[in-house]
Amino acid sequence: MANYRIGIDVGGTHTDAVILDDSYNVIAQTKAPTSTDVSSGIYQALHEVVKTSKVDVRNINYAMLGTTHCTNAIVERKRLxxxxxxxxxxxxxxxxxxxxxxxxxxxxxxxxxxxxxxxxxxxxxxxxxxxxxxxxxxxxxxxxxxxxxxxxxxxxxxxxxxxxxxxxxxxxxxxxxxxxxxxxxxxxxxxxxxxxxxxxxxxxVVNVAKSTADGFIQALEQEGIEADVFFGQNDGTLMSVEYTVRYPILTIACGPTNSLRGAAYLSNKSNTLVIDVGGTTTDIGVLVNGFPRQSSLAVEIGGVRTNFRMPDIMSVGLGGGTIIQVHEDQTFQIGPHSVGYRLQEKALIFGGDTLTTTDVIVGLGKAKLGDPAKVAHLDKALLENIYAKMVGMVEEALDKMKTSAEDMPVILVGGGSILLPEELQGASEVIRPENFGVANAIGSAISQVSGEVEKIFAMDDLGREQTIEVAKNMAKEEAINAGADPDQLVIVDLEYVPLAYLPGNATRIRAKAAGALKNTVGV
Structure with missing residues (x-):
């Protein structure tokens, strides 16, 4: 009997959903506009992807959600x-x-x-x-x-x-x-x-996480799905509902990391740069051994400086719905505002009144969308200048994310990645894998479960080797608590830094363990 899993990822413009079989082949995929309340967009995407797949819902065993609910609550100062x-x-x-x-x-x-x-x-x-x-x-x-x-x-x-x-x-x-x-x-x-x-x-944001989890479970039940539910966290792995409600802050930034994990799976590359172009922003991250590189800096969320684990992601205000303002002297400004999920009502090619980046690539014949006749009147030289600037914005960000001057492979994912060409300065090759448009939902569906510990240890107590083993076992215990299969756990990241100014040969150790969900095959 085939087993299936659902992956859903909520972006600023679209909510993407996929159903995968037990070999992680994409059975069905869909994009629904992200709704103002977020939840109804999730319900719509879930309903559509189940209907399209024609899969027996009794065989759907896992459901994964990458959501912006907690981020939105902090940024909007609502429902706290x-x-x-x-x-x-x-x-x-x-x-x-x-x-x-x-x-x-x-x-x-x-x-x-x-x-x-x-x-x-x-x-x-x-x-x-x-x-x-x-x-x-x-x-x-x-x-x-x-x-x-x-x-x-x-x-x-x-x-x-x-x-x-x-x-x-x-x-x-x-x-x-x-x-x-x-x-x-x-x-x-x-x-x-x-x-x-x-x-x-x-x-x-505990209540927001609880209501989101309850709402997702109810939506699954309405479709007749009795699946184990997991949420994406910001290191590119999953956690159980219980873990999510206890640590909801860890769901922040799970969207870009889902895309990175999806890109790693779709391209079969584990050490590379990933460019994820959505409707509002372009997010650039680095894959290290198949997982997002973590930021070593304090991160601001909604104006609040924090220091919990976060992915090293650079966001550029460029997406498929980014608004282009053209001035009388033919100068222009790209963004930072976007029409977001209203692209199909606001863009020129769909009969709207707003010039967007999508209009630019259609006007230049680089993509076939909407009605090209509606942008035929636009000055081609102007469009070329705008396009060159769009590509330049991404290439500049790409250069900032690299750790050396050498060209690196780049994976393009996200529905908005049609904005970018097949060659980019600083990239040794540009890979646009199959199903690139829903890489984020795929990343959510195939993700592993992880646990991480970062702590100061006194090496003199147990000795170096034993102390590191203790840290590794603590990380594995965290992963098991989050829903990982104990038999499939591996240490995917280990870092130890001696602290010279502390007694007892003190060392800060960070260990991260990851493994497949219980009762499933590892990725």
Whole structure:
């Protein structure tokens, strides 16, 4: 009996869906306009792809979703949880309050219940001061009934998380299990303020993640599908619904990473550059051993500086729906605005009134879409200049993402990649694989499950080899918790950096394990 899986990815312009068989062949694919509320676009794409495939829904075992719900909630400041912020760090951290650098509009929403209590640890794991449990009980009783999510951050908790875990026990004891608790040691890396910010954002989008998961499961049930559900996370792998609701912040930026994973699978290349052109932006990333290269810098989300794991992606304001403004002197501006999912109503070739990048390539005969007669009046020399600038924008970004001056293979994916030519400066070859238009949904469907740990270890305690093994096993345990098959796990990334200024031969170790879903074949 054949087994099938559904992959859905929500982009700024289109929501793409695919159904794959157990050999990862594409059985059906569809693109639906991304709806303002996101959910109805997902339902439409799901319904269409199931209908087109003519597959027996009883044989669909897995459903994967890469979604922008949590990102949108933070950026739009909508549907966020009522949260409490608890920092364990007095008196050491009293000088800088939580949310200090967060935009005022977001601070007004998230900063209503903010506390700093005594506790925390030194960089070597020594206690700064004893945890003030009495104060935590007072806070818990004060916020009871006022919040539905709590963010707890302790000084140097990636080294030891004892104070965070005890604080969580007290909060849960008073507020009950229905109130979500986010611990910074499970989300961010070393660096108090950025880690605290990531934890606060995580706590703020728990309800959004829950409603998204519930909505997706309901949509599947409406189609008669009883499948195991997984969500894409921003390192190009999957996580279970339970894991998603606990760590919803990890779904941010899963769209570009799904495209990278899809590109790796479709092209059978694991170390290369990927250009994903959508309707609104062009995202450029780097594949390292089949997974997206991770960013080593702090990342801003909705104006908030964070330090949890994020892919190294460069976005350029160029997509299939990007608006071209032409001035009287024949100068022009490309973007940054886009008609987005309204391309088929706004672009000139579809009878609209807005000049877009898609109109430019149709006008130059580089693509066959819509009605070419509607752009026949446009000045060809002007269109050539615009097109040269479009390609130049991507080539410049490509150059910035490379780590050497040598030309590298480039994989083109995304429905908007028809904007780009078969040759690009800086590329040794340009590969446009079959099914390139739905690479993101394919990436969602074929992704593995991963777990990652980043922690400071004292090498003197166990020795170098044993300490690294401990870190690897911790990463594998995280992957198993996220839904991976224990028998198919491999370490896909390992990095260790000695910290010369810390005692005990301290070393920061980052380990990442990945493997296939339980009861399925690895990719």
């Amino acid at each position: 949880n009522d949260i409490a912020i608890i920092r364990i760090g007095a008196p050491a951290t009293l000088a800088i309050k939580p949310l200090l650098s967060v935009p005022d509009d977001l601070k007004a929403i998230l900063g209503k219940h903010s506390y700093i209590v005594k506790g925390g640890h030194e960089f070597d794991g020594r206690e700064i001061t004893e945890l003030d449990e009495e104060d935590l009980y007072r806070i818990a009783n004060e916020i009871k009934g006022k919040v539905d999510s709590v963010a707890i951050t302790s000084v140097f908790s990636p080294v030891t998380k004892k104070h965070e875990e005890r604080a969580a026990e007290i909060i849960t004891e008073i507020l009950g299990d229905d109130v979500a608790v986010s611990l910074s040691s499970e989300i961010g890396n070393v660096g108090l303020l950025e880690r605290e910010n990531a934890t606060i954002l995580n706590a703020a």
